[in-house]
Amino acid sequence: MALAWSLWGGVVPLWSQQQPVIESLSRQSHQTVYDAVYTLQPAISTLWEYDGYAYLKGGYTLSMGDYIQPQGISNLRKLHIASESVWQHPEKGWFLYGKVNYENGTSDGGIWNLAYELPTNGSPFYYMVGKSGSWKVQRYHFDVSVAKRLGKRFSLGASLLYHGNLYYRTVDSRNTSTNLDIRVTPSVAWHVSSKHTLALSATYERHRNESEISNKYQHDTDAKQYILYMNQGLGSWESEPNMFNKIERLYGGALSWSWRSTATSLDVIYRLRSGREAWKHKSYNNDASDGSDPAQYDLTHQELVARLENRRRTGRWLFLLQGSLLSGEGRVYKLTARSYLDNYTYRGFNTALRGFWYPKRGLLQSLDAEVRLETTQQDDISYGHSIYRADLVAGLGVDLSLVRRESWSGYCRVGGRYKSNLSADHTPKAAADNLYTLQIARPVLAYLTSDAAQVEAELGAEFRMGRKNRGEVLLTGALWKPVSYGLYREEARYALTDNYGSVMLQFVYSF
Amino acid sequence: MKKFVNGIIACVMIAAVSMGTGCQKESESALGSITVKVGVSEIFEGLDLSGISVKIVNTSDNSTLEAETQADGVAVFNEISPAIYNVSASLELPAEVAVNYTGTNQAVTLNGVATNVTLLPSGNQTVELVLDGKAGGSLVIKEIYSLGATKDDYAILFKDQFIEIYNNSDEVQYVDGLYLADLGPSADGSDPDKSAPLGLSLDEYVYAAKVLQFPGNGTDYPVEPGKSIVMALNAVNYKADKPDAVTVDNSTADFDTYAIDWLQEQGRTGNPALDVDNPQVPTMKCIYLNIQNNGCFNFASYGSVALFKLDSTPTETVLDPNSLSTQIYYLKMPVSGIIDGVDNLAATDAGAYKRLPSSVDAGFFCPKGYTGDNAAITGLNYSGNSIRRKVAKVLPDGRNVLSDTNNSTNDFEVVEAPTPRCYDLN
Structure with missing residues (x-):
């Protein structure tokens, strides 16, 4: 810290909390900080150094293109409405945060994917069929957090997240996939001094998924694309599986240290979560099971977040460092042996450094840069099948003020990213001729190991409505385009002329 | 300020790259091997045991591997997944060869099969097949x-x-x-x-x-x-x-x-x-x-x-x-x-x-x-x-x-x- 602070020399700590010219940009910046820092440690929300905000918004998103992960979803068309607010009462020490969100849309795709959202925790377990489908998508999100300062020394906080997804296919094979996630995070902070705060939180998360699969009866003229599988690794699967529920429970906590001065905010948070994703028989059957979970995936997720913000006369610097290390082990239960067979390991490392500069005056509203390193290693023990991949992503963005009038303001954002595959290694060994390797691993790697560029742009305008309220119109677009092929060029499901683009139109009422 | 930013980025990248590359490790595997020893029944003793086609089928994913026996009648399948296998070997004897063993001038296919051969993780399994056969039926x-x-x-x-x-x-x-x-x-x-x-x-x-x-x-x-x-x-x-x-x-x-x-x-x-x-x-x-x-x-x-x-x-x-x-x-x-x-x-x-x-x-x-x-x-x-x-x-x-x-x-x-x-x- 001393070193960092000496490097930070020369700062004049007199940045005042003036309202930026473009308030929607300011809000987006505050949301970034809230999501990265305060969600992990609710009790330190009493240190929140920004103004509150509240808005109601609705929008429509359209995305399409052929440059997608082959198991992924394309042609997403969805409506969303959301409301979010931050309210604080510094004198009484209260901080309240609330967010509700609802999305409803349709999408297509999902070859070898009957789960819609493939696992993000490294787990190998999901249902799949060779046939793609059309999906209806509904998401419900509710997130609330509260923190209260108790005297000079302590703060208490807690957050509750409730998230529900409903995905269902509208053509064969059909799956009504229901997710219900909850997360509870109680937290306590000890204000060691006016500058130093130590905090501790505990976390309980439960993710539950239930699939109702109505598989199409295979006809003579159909290809074998309706056979239902439960994927269990990189080549291991169970065909025509029973129906299971998935329940993932994670327990953990976070430790943090925060440092505040007039000019500088620093937060360092370490969070550890560990638990098990268990697949349970939907209807317990004495003939089919001895009561053990058919499949288990144990995971440990470590995260390190650091935020450094400095406010100066000329503007504000913000740095966010986010790193995570996710490791997991999958196993399946063999009824004949009455024991679990370890079958799969996963290790994923992801670190990102983002820097933001928010000048106080002028055409330039913000300048941001990002560099991200992602590595994953997957191993199927039964087949000796391993996949390793390392990617580097670098991006730049700038927000520019176009119009600044008393009654309305306009701005634009332009940015871009470049994703470079640093290295990749695919060793299928005994799974070389396996269906998984041929149908999934190779086409997916052809996508994941490609280099690609993204450009993004946003046009925004905000209109003053009365003394405090504003109306905003935001039009956002992004386009990904492959630059070069990676592994298995001949099996790529895209061409270099393809792309994947999205457009979103949003209306926001800020109050 | 510039020093600070450079310092932060350098530290982060060094840490990230070192942790990231450390992510790649030697993959674990439970691959094993099956050794198939092919012999023949008493009536066909003396047949050349080399070059006999041996096939193993992984009953989990239906993948098939084939190999030919060496002079000692042994075929080895290395680095294969632990699973349940069906192992088979067959040898076609044309009529002019079969007559020396069966006394009948009719082609014979010799078969040997072992089903449900369990290969445990990292295991080595040996299977003995005895080839035998008779001339095909009329109906x-x-x-x-x-x-x-x-x-x-x-x-x-x-x-x-x-x-x-x-x-x-x-x-x-x-x-x-x-x-x-x-x-x-x-x-x-x-x-x-x-x-x-x-x-x-x-x-x-x-x-x-x-x-x-x-x-x-x-x-x-x-x-x-x-x-x-x-x-x-x-x-x-x-x-x-x-x-x-x-x-x-x-x-x-x-x-x-x-x-x-x-x-x-x-x-x-x-x-x-x-x-x-x-x-x-x-x-x-x-x-x-x-x-x-x-x-x-x-x-x-x-x-x-x-x-x-x-x-x-x-x-x-x-x-x-x-x-x-x-x-x-x-x-x-x-x-x-x-x-x-x-x-x-x-x-x-x-x-x-x-x-x-x-x-x-x-x-x-x-x-x-x-x-x-x-x-x-x-x-x-x-x-x-x-x-x-x-x-x-x-x-x-x-x-x-x-x-x-x-x-x-x-x-x-x-x-x-x-x-x-x-x-x-x-």
């Missing part, structure tokens, strides 16, 4: 259409089933008095958690759930070389009834079945919804049906079929040791009387459910696990698919000689739709 089961018709709302179900028998020899054969059996148990390996293998010895007897006998007095029903006869469950033209269905015209069948009168004579009831008699077509004699009421002589979808020539009709039954609330009996059929048999099961790892001894069918056929040329064929219930014997060669006179290595794994294939009499010599 062979050419096609089993038991999976049932598809489309048109499954209205036909399995009522259009048939079994076809082909004369694979160069002499006229007669089916008069032969027995045709649907073998038990009904457990076909599709759900090992719910049904166990029969657990009775197959050395002397196989166990029939249903037995029919061809009518005739010895020479009433000849089958010319290169010709076949069709025995249909119902001799009905289902194509006419349901033109959109993938089904078959059974009105030209040589024989049909009708159990209702026979059952009623015994105080039992038949199933008129499934069992239709065509008076224009000779009806098979009903011998044994192990369903008390509402039954008919349909064959199990993944049922094993055998053709017998016996001096007398068997009468001894045996209780299925796995039957619980409902007692199920099978008719004991002597293995020595089997002319031809096809083991037909529902899963590639269902070797334990074999209903025929290896001396009759060294392997077994699994329509659902078939990995032949046409990937569209599923071999599922009500798919309209049919199980057909392959052609080994076509003689100059156009007669098809069908593959008869006494190993249905190699001899049969799944076809999209039933093909009665497709090999018949014109």
Whole structure:
């Protein structure tokens, strides 16, 4: 810290909390900080150094293109409405945060994917069929957090997240996939001094998924694309599986240290979560099971977040460092042996450094840069099948003020990213001729190991409505385009002329 | 300020790259090996054991590996996944070679099979195969259409089933008095958690759930070389009834079945919804049906079929040791009387459910696990698919000689739709 602070020399700590010219940009910046820092440690929300905000918004998103992960979803068309607010009462020490969100849309795709959202925790377990489908998508999100300062020394906080997804296919094979996630995070902070705060939180998360699969009866003229599988690794699967529920429970906590001065905010948070994703028989059957979970995936997720913000006369610097290390082990239960067979390991490392500069005056509203390193290693023990991949992503963005009038303001954002595959290694060994390797691993790697560029742009305008309220119109677009092929060029499901683009139109009422 | 930013970025990148590259590690694996030692039965001693084709099939993913034996008759499969394997080897002896061992100037295919070979994680398994064989039979089961018709709302179900028998020899054969059996148990390996293998010895007897006998007095029903006869469950033209269905015209069948009168004579009831008699077509004699009421002589979808020539009709039954609330009996059929048999099961790892001894069918056929040329064929219930014997060669006179290595794994294939009499010599 001393070193960092000496490097930070020369700062004049007199940045005042003036309202930026473009308030929607300011809000987006505050949301970034809230999501990265305060969600992990609710009790330190009493240190929140920004103004509150509240808005109601609705929008429509359209995305399409052929440059997608082959198991992924394309042609997403969805409506969303959301409301979010931050309210604080510094004198009484209260901080309240609330967010509700609802999305409803349709999408297509999902070859070898009957789960819609493939696992993000490294787990190998999901249902799949060779046939793609059309999906209806509904998401419900509710997130609330509260923190209260108790005297000079302590703060208490807690957050509750409730998230529900409903995905269902509208053509064969059909799956009504229901997710219900909850997360509870109680937290306590000890204000060691006016500058130093130590905090501790505990976390309980439960993710539950239930699939109702109505598989199409295979006809003579159909290809074998309706056979239902439960994927269990990189080549291991169970065909025509029973129906299971998935329940993932994670327990953990976070430790943090925060440092505040007039000019500088620093937060360092370490969070550890560990638990098990268990697949349970939907209807317990004495003939089919001895009561053990058919499949288990144990995971440990470590995260390190650091935020450094400095406010100066000329503007504000913000740095966010986010790193995570996710490791997991999958196993399946063999009824004949009455024991679990370890079958799969996963290790994923992801670190990102983002820097933001928010000048106080002028055409330039913000300048941001990002560099991200992602590595994953997957191993199927039964087949000796391993996949390793390392990617580097670098991006730049700038927000520019176009119009600044008393009654309305306009701005634009332009940015871009470049994703470079640093290295990749695919060793299928005994799974070389396996269906998984041929149908999934190779086409997916052809996508994941490609280099690609993204450009993004946003046009925004905000209109003053009365003394405090504003109306905003935001039009956002992004386009990904492959630059070069990676592994298995001949099996790529895209061409270099393809792309994947999205457009979103949003209306926001800020109050 | 610049120093600060540079310092932060440098530290982060160094940490990130070092942690990230540390992420790649030597992958764990549980790969093992199978060593196959191939030998021959006493009668074929002295045969060259090198270059014999050995095949292992992973019953989990149906992947197949092949290797040839070295001079010592050993073939090794290294770095393979721990799983349950079916191991087989075969060696074709042309007539001029076979005659030195069998004394008969007829080609012989030697087979050796080991099913359900379990390779444990990181294990090394040794399998010994003894190749043996005899010259192929004259009458062979050419096609089993038991999976049932598809489309048109499954209205036909399995009522259009048939079994076809082909004369694979160069002499006229007669089916008069032969027995045709649907073998038990009904457990076909599709759900090992719910049904166990029969657990009775197959050395002397196989166990029939249903037995029919061809009518005739010895020479009433000849089958010319290169010709076949069709025995249909119902001799009905289902194509006419349901033109959109993938089904078959059974009105030209040589024989049909009708159990209702026979059952009623015994105080039992038949199933008129499934069992239709065509008076224009000779009806098979009903011998044994192990369903008390509402039954008919349909064959199990993944049922094993055998053709017998016996001096007398068997009468001894045996209780299925796995039957619980409902007692199920099978008719004991002597293995020595089997002319031809096809083991037909529902899963590639269902070797334990074999209903025929290896001396009759060294392997077994699994329509659902078939990995032949046409990937569209599923071999599922009500798919309209049919199980057909392959052609080994076509003689100059156009007669098809069908593959008869006494190993249905190699001899049969799944076809999209039933093909009665497709090999018949014109």
